[in-house]
Amino acid sequence: MDEASLLSEMEKVMHLRPDVLEWRADFFEGVEDAKKVKNVLEKVRNMAGEVPIIFTCRSCEEGGFKKIGQDVRLKLMGEVVATGNIDAIDLELAVGKTGIDSIKVLAQKNNVALILSYHNFAETPPVESILKKIKQEVSMGADVAKIAVMPKSEEDVINIMRATLMARKQIANPLITVAMGNLGAITRAAGWLFGSDLTFAAGINSSAPGQMPLEELRTAIDILQRAEERN
Amino acid sequence: MDEASLLSEMEKVMHLRPDVLEWRADFFEGVEDAKKVKNVLEKVRNMAGEVPIIFTCRSCEEGGFKKIGQDVRLKLMGEVVATGNIDAIDLELAVGKTGIDSIKVLAQKNNVALILSYHNFAETPPVESILKKIKQEVSMGADVAKIAVMPKSEEDVINIMRATLMARKQIANPLITVAMGNLGAITRAAGWLFGSDLTFAAGINSSAPGQMPLEELRTAIDILQRAEERN
Secondary structure (H helix, E strand, C coil): CCHHHHHHHHHHHHHCCCCCEEEEHHHCCCCCCHHHHHHHHHHHHHHHCCCCEEEECCEHHHCCCECCCHHHHHHHHHHHHHHCCCCEEEEEHHHCHHHHHHHHHHHHHCCCEEEEEEEECCCCCCHHHHHHHHHHHHHCCCCEEEEEECCCCHHHHHHHHHHHHHHHHHCCCCEEEEECCHHHHHHHHHHHHHCCCCCCCECCCCCCCCCCEHHHHHHHHHHHHHHHHHC | CCHHHHHHHHHHHHHCCCCCEEEEHHHCCCCCCHHHHHHHHHHHHHHHCCCCEEEECCEHHHCCCECCCHHHHHHHHHHHHHCCCCCEEEEEHHHCHHHHHHHHHHHHHCCCEEEEEEEECCCCCCHHHHHHHHHHHHHCCCCEEEEEECCCCHHHHHHHHHHHHHHHHHCCCCEEEEECCHHHHHHHHHHHHHCCCCCCCECCCCCCCCCCEHHHHHHHHHHHHHHHHHC
8 A cells, every 4th residue: 555545544534533543554565664654654643633543563474464574573663663653552472572672662762552462363262372362461561462363163252252351350451352254243342341442443444354344343332332331 | 001002112113123023911001801912912913014923921020010920821821822913922931831831732733933931130040050941941842942141240241142152052943042231232232143043122112121222233233243244
């Protein structure tokens, strides 16, 4: 996606009144040029106004759009964090301690929240393993712990909800959990009930399997939350 | 509720295009007079057109609206089943074998589906107990097995979904399961994902804690089912 398309999509997305924006920079054609990224980011920041921005740049091995070396990405992320133009940065747990620590230092200095995430596009690990991943993220310095797994059955969907509920009772940090794909839609609409603090919707194009259009997801959440509060 | 109010509510409800109608006869002021009930039922039947009607008459000990002796109710239900004006009848499992058998015979003869139900307005039993109740309903002659429980925690909400999923794999009969109250709203909107075949919404007034307005529930279900099918 080039700059013009990105800014045009950004304009459309802002009309949908998102609570938070995630820029998946791996979809941006200039992603390997830090200067270009920071230049576009400044425009995105201005258009976003008060809406917090999460900056995410996944390599294709992490479910991202483009193969980008880890060193290149870490350097880019460090520079982006230092701009002061983002509010949170999402980093895969698999990046490892050295990489995470280097971003963590910069993130703290610049008041940027660190989201450490575990993605599994193949399956849903057992409840205990999910819980362990969440705790690992927190112990590695996550301000926000994120889990996104692929369910193969309704049991898997229930298991991510169970793991979220267990984590919610043991961990004070904000959590983001999701079962991706078609089967997992319910975790996007009702994850809040079990302790997930944020969910991702598609602005114009989806960036992960199972993402629902923003307006539809918001409607479903509103209806469920209204029912929750009604009695 | 008198006949005029009932028919006026019925007219409004038909505009909401329900898939199925449940008449909770215990809310009808003339419920103890079988002749009156059958007379109103015929009008309701005509207004319902092709929409199937479930006839339900709960005593207050069963979470119903009025204290009505079991003999009176069984006699009424028998007469109502025999009219040919209903498609299903809902009977509490606690009514016991003799009462259930008497209705079952008439129901089979008149091509009326027998829904045996277990309500617990105080709590959510453990997963295994819920599963046992469902199997008991089937072994007692239920065409459709129904469970409605009160969740006190998010775990309880998850447990009714788990029990439904387990039952779905072991039982061929249609199932209706619900966690009532505010906490249980998600089971009304997403129960279908775990194997519940029918959910209850409020037409005008709700007849159980946690029932959502029909249009809202339908919207939430539509959004979730669309997401389910999208990928």
